[in-house]
Each structure stands twice: as C-alpha cells, then as structure tokens.
Amino acid sequence: MQQNEGGQREYFNTRIGFILAAVGSAVGLGNMWRFPYVAAEGGGAAFVFLYIVLTLAVGIPLMLSEFSVGRGSRLAPIGALRKLGGGSWSLLGWMYVFTGFLILAYYSVIAGWVVRYAVDGIISGFAAEPATHFGEVTSGIGPVYFHLGVMAATVFIVSMGVQKGIERAALVLMPTLFAILIFLAIWAFTLDGAVEGYAFYLRPSLSELMDPYILAQAAGQAFYSLSLGMGCMLTFSSYLSSEENLNKEATIIAFSDFGVAFVAGLVVFPVIFALGMQGDVSESTVGALFIALPGAFVEMGAMGRVIGILFFIALIVGALTSAVSLLEVVTASVIDETKIHRRTASIVGGILIALLGLLPALSLDFLGVMDRLAEALLALGAFFMAVFVGWVAVGASEELKKGASERFDRLVPSLMATIRWVLPPVILFAAVYAFIAVWREYMQAYGG
Numbered sequence: 008m009q010q011n012e013g014g015q016r017e018y019f020n021t022r023i024g025f026i027l028a029a030v031g032s033a034v035g036l037g038n039m040w041r042f043p044y045v046a047a048e049g050g051g052a053a054f055v056f057l058y059i060v061l062t063l064a065v066g067i068p069l070m071l072s073e074f075s076v077g078r079g080s081r082l083a084p085i086g087a088l089r090k091l092g093g094g095s096w097s098l099l100g101w102m103y104v105f106t107g108f109l110i111l112a113y114y115s116v117i118a119g120w121v122v123r124y125a126v127d128g129i130i131s132g133f134a135a136e137p138a139t140h141f142g143e144v145t146s147g148i149g150p151v152y153f154h155l156g157v158m159a160a161t162v163f164i165v166s167m168g169v170q171k172g173i174e175r176a177a178l179v180l181m182p183t184l185f186a187i188l189i190f191l192a193i194w195a196f197t198l199d200g201a202v203e204g205y206a207f208y209l210r211p212s213l214s215e216l217m218d219p220y221i222l223a224q225a226a227g228q229a230f231y232s233l234s235l236g237m238g239c240m241l242t243f244s245s246y247l248s249s250e251e252n253l254n255k256e257a258t259i260i261a262f263s264d265f266g267v268a269f270v271a272g273l274v275v276f277p278v279i280f281a282l283g284m285q286g287d288v289s290e291s292t293v294g295a296l297f298i299a300l301p302g303a304f305v306e307m308g309a310m311g312r313v314i315g316i317l318f319f320i321a322l323i324v325g326a327l328t329s330a331v332s333l334l335e336v337v338t339a340s341v342i343d344e345t346k347i348h349r350r351t352a353s354i355v356g357g358i359l360i361a362l363l364g365l366l367p368a369l370s371l372d373f374l375g376v377m378d379r380l381a382e383a384l385l386a387l388g389a390f391f392m393a394v395f396v397g398w399v400a401v402g403a404s405e406e407l408k409k410g411a412s413e414r415f416d417r418l419v420p421s422l423m424a425t426i427r428w429v430l431p432p433v434i435l436f437a438a439v440y441a442f443i444a445v446w447r448e449y450m451q452a453y454g455g
C-alpha cells in the first residue's frame with residue numbers, strides 16, 4: 008500500500024491492518040454485551056436469522072456507502088460530505104462528530120466498569136454478592152477514575168496515528184480477542200447447562216418477529232454493532248488506497264462482527280444456565296452481563312475466576328478498539344478542518360469527551376438515556392448517509408467499482424438501487440422507533 012502521496016494524509020499500512028481496525032471498531036460491547044440478550048428476547052433463532060438478513064440487505068450496503076464517501080474524498084466526515092455534496096451536507100458531518108462525542112462519553116464509562124471487574128477478578132476474585140458489587144462498581148467516584156483511565160488509553164492510541172497507533176493496536180488486540188472468545192465457547196460447550204442455554208438462546212420463536220418493534224430493534228442493533236451511521240467506517244476508509252476491494256472488505260467486516268456476536272451468545276447462555284441464573288437475565292441487559300455472569304463465575308470456583316478474567320479482558324479489548332474508532336472520527340475531523348497536529352487534536356477531543364462522560368459516570372439513569380439517544384442518532388445518521396449516497400453524491404458507483412472484480416461491477420447497479428429505494432424507508436422506520444425508545448427511557452428515568 009502506498010505512503011502519503013505528497014499531502015500529509017495517513018494511510019493504513021496493510022490490508023489486514025485496515026480490516027482488523029474496522030472489525031475492532033465494530034466488535035465491542037455491542038456484540039458481547041448487548042447482542043446475546045437482544046437476540047434471546049427478540050425471538051432467538053428467528054431473531055438471529057432476521058439479523059443476518061438485515062446485515063446483508065442493509066448493513067453491507069450502508070457500509071459500502073460510507074466507504075465510497077470516505078475513500079472517494081479521502082477526508083473525515085465533515086470535509087468529505089462538504090466535498091461531495093456541498094456546504095449544507097457538512098452539517099451531517101457535524102452531527103456525526105457530535106454522535107461520536109456522545110457515544111464515547113458513556114461507552115468509556117461502561118468500559119471502565121469492565122476494567123474494574125477484570126481488576127477485581129484478578130486481585131480478589133469475583134464478589135459473592137454480584138448485585139451489590141455491581142452497585143459499588145457503578146456508584147460513587149470510582150467509575151469516574153476508571154472512565155478517565157479508559158479515555159487516557161484511547162487518547163494514547165489515537166495520538167500515535169493511523170499506522171503506529173490504530174493499526175498496530177488492532178493487529179495485536181483483535182487476534183487476542185478472537186482467541187479468548189473461541190476458547191471460552193469451547194469451554195462453555197462442556198458445561199452441564201450448555202444444551203438448555205443454547206435452547207433458550209436459539210429457540211426458533213416466530214411470534215416475536217411479527218412485532219414491528221423487534222424489527223426496528225434488530226436494525227438499530229445492526230447499525231450500532233457495525234459502527235454505522237456516524238462516520239466511523241467513512242473515516243477509516245479515507246485512509247485506503249483505490250486498489251482496495253471495498254465490497255470484499257465490507258463482507259469480511261460484517262461477517263466477523265456477526266460471528267463475534269453470535270459466539271458471545273454461545274458463551275453467555277450456557278454459563279448462565281449451568282448455574283440456573285436465568286432469572287437474573289430477564290431484568291435488564293446491564294444486569295445480565297454485570298450481575299448474572301460474575302455470579303456464575305463465583306459459583307464455578309477457581310476455574311470460574313480464570314474464565315471470568317479472560318471474559319472481561321476480551322470485553323476490554325473489544326471496547327478499547329471501538330473507543331479508538333470513535334475518537335478517531337472526532338480527531339480526524341478536527342485535523343481536516345483546522346490542520347492542527349494529531350496529538351493536540353486527540354488530546355483536546357479526548358479531554359472534552361472525558362468531561363462529558365462525568366455525567367453518565369455519576370448517573371446510571373443518564374447513561375441509559377444516552378445509550379438510547381446514541382442508537383437513535385445512529386439510525387438518523389444512517390438514513391441521511393443512504394439518501395446522500397443514493398441521491399446526492401456523484402460518482403459513488405464509480406468509486407465502488409475501483410479495486411473490485413468484474414463480477415462485482417455487474418452488481419453495482421442493483422446495489423445502488425438498494426441504497427436508493429430500500430435503505431431510506433427501512434432505516435427511517437428504525438429511526439422513528441429509536442426516538443420513541445429515547446422518549447420512553449427518558450420518562451422512565453426522569454418523568455415522575
């Protein structure tokens with residue numbers, strides 16, 4: 008892959024580096040914390056099937072849309088949308104930067120809890136009273152320190168640059184995550200409750216699928232999990248050369264993301280069912296991961312401790328590489344707009360986000376509302392991206408053909424038709440539901 012062509016824009020050094028960085032962005036708390044529960048609640052195997060269809064029909068075309076804008080302009084979102092669509096489209100770029108701010112602010116708080124769990128697991132083992140422990144981890148001043156620690160690590164990686172920071176971190180961290188997760192899945196298979204766990208996770212229940220809310224939730228989960236709708240994939244692809252085969256990379260990234268989410272479910276449910284902890288799961292998704300799982304690890308004694316520590320380390324890895332991609336959107340946009348040095352941009356951006364994160368670090372209710380709002384903003388951002396690439400930007404289909412095979416060239420017209428006609432209505436539908444969910448969450452937290 009070539010180096011800078013005269014300008015100062017950075018490039019990914021290797022193809023695998025780009026793929027792992029993008030998979031690192033996609034794979035995170037959304038896969039290992041949210042997906043298993045959304046799937047189990049939303050109809051098990053039927054939901055998983057729906058999710059695959061959405062990933063193929065909406066996720067991959069949307070990712071390709073972001074790629075075409077990112078690589079086509081070689082700029083971060085604000086500049087990219089301005090270059091390809093004119094001044095008013097740069098507002099969408101600003102919305103992406105805002106969304107990145109918002110997500111990272113609370114994402115790093117949750118990542119901080121995960122670090123705390125791993126540290127506690129290593130130092131003293133998992134607490135015998137997991138619900139009380141969860142209360143301790145998430146209240147008081149403690150979560151602030153862990154949040155600041157995660158932000159510091161994120162800023163450090165981003166400040167080192169695309170090749171030396173993001174790419175290098177992904178090359179080390181992502182294989183580690185895959186190895187841990189596969190080991191955990193094999194181990195979970197040997198547990199007594201494995202069959203019941205799988206049966207609960209993958210029961211083929213069609214009735215939930217008739218609920219439009221479930222469809223909207225599956226779509227929202229897909230955008231969140233694939234890091235779409237806020238310019239992450241756009242920004243990463245702006246560091247690619249024209250030789251890169253975009254559709255191949257998008258397919259690999261989307262399936263890796265799905266694979267990790269699916270396998271996480273194969274770990275989580277056998278563990279919970281082996282110990283008869285299914286009652287704890289139904290309460291909330293936060294409780295599921297942070298209460299039921301540590302509860303199970305405690306019951307399993309020494310082996311449970313080792314397994315638990317590995318599980319939380321894998322989560323830290325996933326969360327950190329996602330956090331890096333969120334900060335990169337903000338940093339790259341600041342660099343492109345102001346030409347200031349990367350180090351300054353990432354530190355200033357990181358400090359502002361860390362400050363915003365103090366609110367969710369100190370209030371779980373606030374965090375809940377932010378999480379819903381993030382999902383809604385992603386759906387909105389995804390909607391405008393589809394409209395932009397389908398109807399406004401010129402040259403998207405030419406950009407997609409660059410580096411692709413001839414066979415793919417013939418698919419481009421139907422891909423463009425999908426982006427124009429299928430994506431906007433489906434995504435808009437998901438966005439409306441997502442905004443209703445924000446309102447509900449808000450009323451639950453703050454409305455009498």
Ligand code: PHE
Nearest residue numbers: 033035036037038231232234
């Ligand atoms: N995809 C990440 C996850 O699943 C979250 C994320 C969303 C990261 C949007 C970047 C942008 O955890």
